[in-house]
Amino acid sequence: MGTRRYVVRKIVQAVITLIAIMIFNFFLFRVWSPGDPVSFLTRGQGANISTEERQALITQYGLDRSTWGQFTEYMKDTFTGQLGVSSFYQGESVMSVFLRFLIPTLLLVGISTIASMILGIWMGIRSGWRRGSAFDRASMFGSLILYSMPEFWLGMLLLLFFSSMLGWFPVGGRISTDASDLSSVGYALDVANHLFLPALTLTLAYVGEFYLVMRSSLLDVLGEDYITTARAKGVPERRVLNSHAVRNALLPTVTLVALSFGYVIGGAITVEVVFSYQGLGLLTYTAILGKDYWLLQGLFLFFSAAVIVFNLISDFVYAYLDPRVREA
Amino acid sequence: MQTPPLHLGAETPVAPELEEGAAGLPPGSPRRIVWARRRAGLRRFWKAFRQDKMGVAGLIILIFFAGVAIFAIFADKSGTSITQAKGEPLQPPSLQYPLGTDDQGRSVLTLTIQGAKISLLVGLSATVITMLIGSTVGIVAGYRGKATDMVLMRITDWGLVIPWLVLAISLASIFGQSLFVIILVIGLTTWPSTARLVRAQTLTVKERPYVERAQALGASNWHLVTRHILPNVMPVIMANTVLIVAIAILSETSLSFLGLGDPFSISWGQILEQASNAGAATLGAWWWLGAPGVCIVLVVLAFTMIGFALDQIINPRLRER
Numbered sequence: 001m002g003t004r005r006y007v008v009r010k011i012v013q014a015v016i017t018l019i020a021i022m023i024f025n026f027f028l029f030r031v032w033s034p035g036d037p038v039s040f041l042t043r044g045q046g047a048n049i050s051t052e053e054r055q056a057l058i059t060q061y062g063l064d065r066s067t068w069g070q071f072t073e074y075m076k077d078t079f080t081g082q083l084g085v086s087s088f089y090q091g092e093s094v095m096s097v098f099l100r101f102l103i104p105t106l107l108l109v110g111i112s113t114i115a116s117m118i119l120g121i122w123m124g125i126r127s128g129w130r131r132g133s134a135f136d137r138a139s140m141f142g143s144l145i146l147y148s149m150p151e152f153w154l155g156m157l158l159l160l161f162f163s164s165m166l167g168w169f170p171v172g173g174r175i176s177t178d179a180s181d182l183s184s185v186g187y188a189l190d191v192a193n194h195l196f197l198p199a200l201t202l203t204l205a206y207v208g209e210f211y212l213v214m215r216s217s218l219l220d221v222l223g224e225d226y227i228t229t230a231r232a233k234g235v236p237e238r239r240v241l242n243s244h245a246v247r248n249a250l251l252p253t254v255t256l257v258a259l260s261f262g263y264v265i266g267g268a269i270t271v272e273v274v275f276s277y278q279g280l281g282l283l284t285y286t287a288i289l290g291k292d293y294w295l296l297q298g299l300f301l302f303f304s305a306a307v308i309v310f311n312l313i314s315d316f317v318y319a320y321l322d323p324r325v326r327e328a
Numbered sequence: 329m330q331t332p333p334l335h336l337g338a339e340t341p342v343a344p345e346l347e348e349g350a351a352g353l354p355p356g357s358p359r360r361i362v363w364a365r366r367r368a369g370l371r372r373f374w375k376a377f378r379q380d381k382m383g384v385a386g387l388i389i390l391i392f393f394a395g396v397a398i399f400a401i402f403a404d405k406s407g408t409s410i411t412q413a414k415g416e417p418l419q420p421p422s423l424q425y426p427l428g429t430d431d432q433g434r435s436v437l438t439l440t441i442q443g444a445k446i447s448l449l450v451g452l453s454a455t456v457i458t459m460l461i462g463s464t465v466g467i468v469a470g471y472r473g474k475a476t477d478m479v480l481m482r483i484t485d486w487g488l489v490i491p492w493l494v495l496a497i498s499l500a501s502i503f504g505q506s507l508f509v510i511i512l513v514i515g516l517t518t519w520p521s522t523a524r525l526v527r528a529q530t531l532t533v534k535e536r537p538y539v540e541r542a543q544a545l546g547a548s549n550w551h552l553v554t555r556h557i558l559p560n561v562m563p564v565i566m567a568n569t570v571l572i573v574a575i576a577i578l579s580e581t582s583l584s585f586l587g588l589g590d591p592f593s594i595s596w597g598q599i600l601e602q603a604s605n606a607g608a609a610t611l612g613a614w615w616w617l618g619a620p621g622v623c624i625v626l627v628v629l630a631f632t633m634i635g636f637a638l639d640q641i642i643n644p645r646l647r648e649r
Binding site: 017020021024028029032144145147148149150151152153156157159160163164165171172259261262263265266269270273274284285288289291293296297299300303304307308311 | 485486488489490491492493494495497498499501502574578581582585586587588597600603604608609610611612614617621624625626628629632633
């Protein structure tokens with residue numbers, strides 16, 4: 001019973017958050033934005049448009065309606081999933097532009113999150129178990145340096161070294177221009193070849209966070225009484241670590257995956273720009289340069305929704321792993 | 329560690345040393361004792377800080393860059409303008425151009441020195457905004473509790489959920505490109521984590537006996553917050569401030585890199601943006617993207633190391649790690 005109430009409460013909270021962000025999004029782009037909306041929204045389409053074109057735009061975007069009318073229109077547009085019309089990709093609905101750019105970003109963010117999590121947890125366990133060892137000191141120092149680095153700069157360095165100097169990887173893009181001629185295996189390899197450096201950049205950029213949390217959480221657990229009890233019982237050291245310590249220490253790391261997801265998205269935006277990797281990040285950059293506010297507004301909503309859903313999933317995973325959370 | 333006795337009028341161990349700052353006050357007056365306590369606290373703090381090698385290293389790096397930034401204010405800025413550039417484009421480091429030149433023939437060293445000024449300015453100013461909003465929200469929420477707390481914490485949670493860079497991009501591209509907007513945007517997107525931290529500390533301070541005692545004596549809310557809560561939350565705020573500067577500088581770098589910075593002031597992020605747009609990495613111009621990047625890493629590292637050192641002094645439990 002407790003579980004069901006917990007799940008329902010979390011879902012309701014997520015929905016409320018999402019609606020609040022939708023309302024904020026509307027006000028940010030339509031009400032608080034400076035100047036009159038038509039010249040604001042058409043900034044990307046060149047300076048001089050005729051009166052007829054201007055009128056057409058006003059009708060198209062529904063700007064002749066009252067704020068309330070615009071708001072209901074916006075909510076309808078959002079719930080039907082169209083999210084308005086992009087001005088940069090002329091006439092295409094924002095949603096369909098998204099869908100073209102979504103998969104590469106999912107691939108990039110997914111792979112690098114999983115890789116940095118596995119690597120970070122492994123390093124954190126090794127470090128925490130042998131505190132003060134050479135490995136521990138080196139990892140601490142390394143993760144501090146990586147933390148201090150802008151992700152895109154790390155990307156530029158890797159690009160400079162591996163693509164430009166060594167020539168091991170392509171200098172950018174998501175896929176070769178002649179990729180359609182390749183067999184399916186060749187196609188997959190081509191995609192992987194383009195994905196490798198951006199994914200490596202993001203993995204390195206976020207491994208430090210997982211490492212630090214895992215390390216400190218393991219140190220906390222190792223100080224607990226039940227670890228002493230296990231040792232006193234004569235449980236072998238390996239088993240103390242794997243069955244008693246690590247399993248409990250993993251919990252905070254689970255929450256971190258969700259919390260850091262927002263930052264990974266931010267990192268993905270700049271890294272995709274460095275590698276001209278055609279995903280949602282590069283799309284965001286295009287929207288900034290092209291002053292395509294409809295696209296930007298859609299991206300803002302989409303990214304926020306992604307983080308909320310991700311948080312919700314991690315809440316459930318956490319509750320599944322730790323019964324105490326459900327009861328509370 | 330020895331703490332001076334807290335009751336007023338007692339001879340504190342440092343009492344004989346108070347001169348300036350308390351000048352003109354009669355000996356043994358409460359203000360004089362407060363000053364003496366503050367000095368003693370500062371001295372103890374410095375003693376603890378000096379023993380932290382990382383913190384001292386961070387401080388040295390920081391002093392160096394502060395010097396560079398001050399130098400940049402008075403230095404000749406003509407080297408940063410494209411029309412007055414004297415060098416050949418994309419030259420590797422030489423005696424004349426110790427850090428090489430960019431694609432317009434400007435000295436990368438001159439650009440990097442000028443960049444120090446803007447990067448530090450933006451980082452520090454944005455931090456002031458973050459700390460003002462974050463501390464106010466945190467203290468008010470923690471102190472008032474009940475409905476105020478709930479509303480403020482909901483807003484804070486929303487702020488934590490929204491992916492910061494996407495929000496910052498939206499704000500910056502709506503309100504235009506200027507230093508002021510960038511500073512404001514960074515300040516407005518980084519305060520939620522500070523608010524959470526300050527609230528947690530306020531909650532523990534609020535439960536301490538001396539707050540209850542002051543309340544019983546009829547102290548006003550304002551008096552309680554400014555005289556009892558704030559001084560005891562302050563150490564946490566200070567340590568967090570230093571860490572926030574690091575985050576603010578990184579944020580400025582990302583925003584400038586995406587072309588949202590002020591086009592008329594050179595920051596390290598902006599140099600990297602130009603390098604990236606000109607394809608410096610593919611051209612193999614390592615000096616162009618190297619110098620500003622190394623500076624960012626060093627400054628962020630310095631602030632982070634100082635922040636960790638402060639954290640350890642304030643929170644001795646961490647020292648066991």
